[in-house]
Amino acid sequence: MKSWSEKLRRIRALTLKETRQILRDPSSIAIGVVFPLMMILLFGYGLSLDITRVSVAMVDEDASSESAALIGAFRLSPYFGVTVVHSMAEAKKLVQNRKADGALLIPSDFSRRWHSGDAEIQILVNGTDPNQARIMQGYAQGPIAQWGAAHAGSSSSFPAGPVVVVDRMWFNENNDSHYFLVPGLIVLVMTIIGAFLTAMVVAREWERGTLEALFVTPMRAGEFLVSKFLPYFGLGMVGFLLCLLAGHFLFHVPLRGSLFLLSLASMTYLVVALGIGLLVSTLVKSQFLASQLAMLLTFLPAMMLSGFLYDLRSMPAFIRGITYALPARYAVALMQTLYLAGDVGSVIWLNLGILAAMAAALLAATRLATRKQLT
């Protein structure tokens, strides 16, 4: 009994020390609070995968009422900013100077051929950003279809109104990329605090020799780990809260699943991240190496290979195979499902189960690797 109360007292003392250090060390605050905020703002405002107000240079060689109406349709669209120029050469120049994202040519026979039913217009997009080019191509269908529908009635020679495809996007009706960026952001922030920051602070104790002094006391290795774990778990939850608030108030991302499950999933992933951080720093014992390793093992995969930015299904099979070993993959799936689709039982329990198993394995490995030994 007495030994347990001693144990708790030691853990309390070490946790208090760690908390004080976090509060006093500007770099922990920077990584724990400022960094999540920066990520939120950066991904929230800087990296939006949606394209609005694509600037397009329009060349009207036809100069008919039909072509004017088509230009008007583009002008009305919220997705386009229109500049009318007089020649293709001029349009090309604008695209080259990045003043326009693409060009649209209405040929001189446009109205004539439209009446005979085979009108053509030419869309030129700047292919240096294929993603953007593809989206713009898709967007252009909108005003054209609109224009086509409006003119169908007025012209008797037009055989039939063009078929208008009506898209409906499920789960992200607004086609707003914040909807899937915010859930992924939670994972990213947890990764940084859990793995990266923790790896640094434990390695720092090895480097500065403070651990050597702590080891020659009644303190047990497990107690040391608990005292590192608790404060950074708290800091990670602060990061989680910041993301949650930003998602709700800044980006208006709806949360369709339960807050309880979202918190549970975040905590489980945070434990995994902490486990990686503690294990890495215990094994390498150098701040520089630990930070590089944590970056390589957790942060970059969480960014690239988790489904946060890039669709897992479009990856080569080999790379996709690798993602199954990455905890971030399961976490991103969990968060996106909880945010956008709701409490889908099958998805949630499977992913949560895998994360929990990973957390347990990592903590066990860390406990075994932490020895009161110098090498």
Add this chain to the structure above:
Amino acid sequence: MGDADPGDCERPFNRPAAVTTPTSSPALRLDGVSKSFRRETGESVLALDHISFSVDRGGLAALVGPDGAGKTTLIRLLTGLLKAESGVVTVLGIDAAKDPQAIQSRISYMPQQFGLYDDLTVFENLNLYADLHGVTSENRRTQYARLMEMTGLEPFQKRLAGKLSGGMKQKLGLACTLVRSPELLLLDEPTVGVDPLSRRELWEIIRKLVKEGMTVLISSSFLDEAEACEHVLVLNEGKKLAEGPPAEVSGLALGRTFLAQPPDGMKPRDFQARLLAEPDIVDAVPESGQVRLVSQAGRGSGTGIFGGVAAQPTPARFEDGFMVLLQQSGGAKPIDAKTLQPEEPLGGSRNESVVEVHDLDRRFGKFVAVDHASFNVKRGEIFGLLGPNGAGKTTTFRMLCGLLPPSGGTLTVAGVDVRRASASARQHLGYVAQKFSLYGQLSVGDNLAFFARAYGLGGEKKSERIAWALSQFKLEPFVRLPSAHLPGGFKQRLAMAASLLHRPEILFLDEPTSGADPFARREFWQRITALAAGGVTVIVTTHFMEEAEYCDRAAILDNGKLLAQGTPAELRARAPSEEGRTPTMEDAFIAIVLEARGKPAGKSGENPS
């Protein structure tokens, strides 16, 4: 995590600790202990080679030897943080291989880096260790009061440990190990880099503890500290050179130690070089204006004529015995400036000042690193900057070399204002940094070739200078060896060789002898003596006060302030002379620092209030 809690340690401070085991068994004991490490290159280095050693309960023992002797390894074995490869380590009757936690719960250990948290206050650091050791709050009250009184940390309780001076940090480190009364206290080089005053205070605390019945083992590269202990283990490169009372080691030089007065007009360092060149002298070192020497064993002790001068017999010190021991184990004796290949002397008048520093000031934010220092150095002089860590020595150096802009004051080096034209001034300078700053992966030869080219040497001149450096510093056997693999002392030689390739007029050396053994330190100073004789101006920092004896003039720095400067004799004259012995440079340092601290801040500190 389910391990039991064997040795619990709630024990009042004043009660003698040793109650759990019979007092007859020694406090610690090593039987034929060996330990080796694997270097990054894959080769195995024997850090301890079959060491047997024991310390009785209540004893004060010292572990002495140069860097790399195996002192830290031995102490870590005792703490159970390292495992011996062969042999048995027993601490307080417990086998360190079987139950390290039981030992760790009962002893206290201060590692070389103190183990303090810089971002916790003095009080919080103490509380952390008190909590870990399970000191009750009643015990804490009496204990802290005592520790505060002992260490003088009372006024600084709320200060962050990172903002304490070196000496204060070290005392706090010690206080943290004493939050309860341990049965055994292990201190790893607690006095390295701290000022002589703090060193003296620390030793007073240690003596007090031993008097109360605590067993203390302290490691040190200061040989004079061994003399204060009852029992000494002398280590060198993992091997035991001697074990026993310090008097036994000093006794090896018994009847062979003398003090000789240099002939008129001769500098002690030049006289020392002459003495070292004589075959019947084992060791010679300048001391308080004279030269202390140890004669060869066979020589009759009655005849006291050395180098044509009559010398007075003087009691042997531990260091004299240590030098005899080193000579017995290795056979060599320090190289002397006389036999070093002489270079064609540099030109220029000896009376000309080549370094002029006036009102030099450097601040980092609120922190004053160098506070209005003024001094000048003449051509061919050896000028020493003495002071503990944090005194401002390195900052001064960086400004002199044009590596750091001063906040105020003027600086002329080799006739050039360094603030305006540091690049051209640097052509006349050689700089050896405190840390080894050559390329570890390049071989010795490649490093020299690189630096020669960097200094603009080429062709004939370049190969000539490299050949000179290799022979002068005895680096020929290592030409092809990557410099990271050089033994410690040779790295320092290589760094010095590289800095001399372009024949600089002025050579800056930052803490060149820190951590070096007495033998290497002698050799280093012989090389410096030879350089100065060739007209090179040498500016050197050191925290070994006695090394000021090699200097023509020296300045004493403390907390960024230049407190005094002058010839070694002038500085020594500032110390109160005690009967029976001439004051040493360390006495002088302490007297000067105390005088400076005792006075109010203003220069005219006598205004009546």
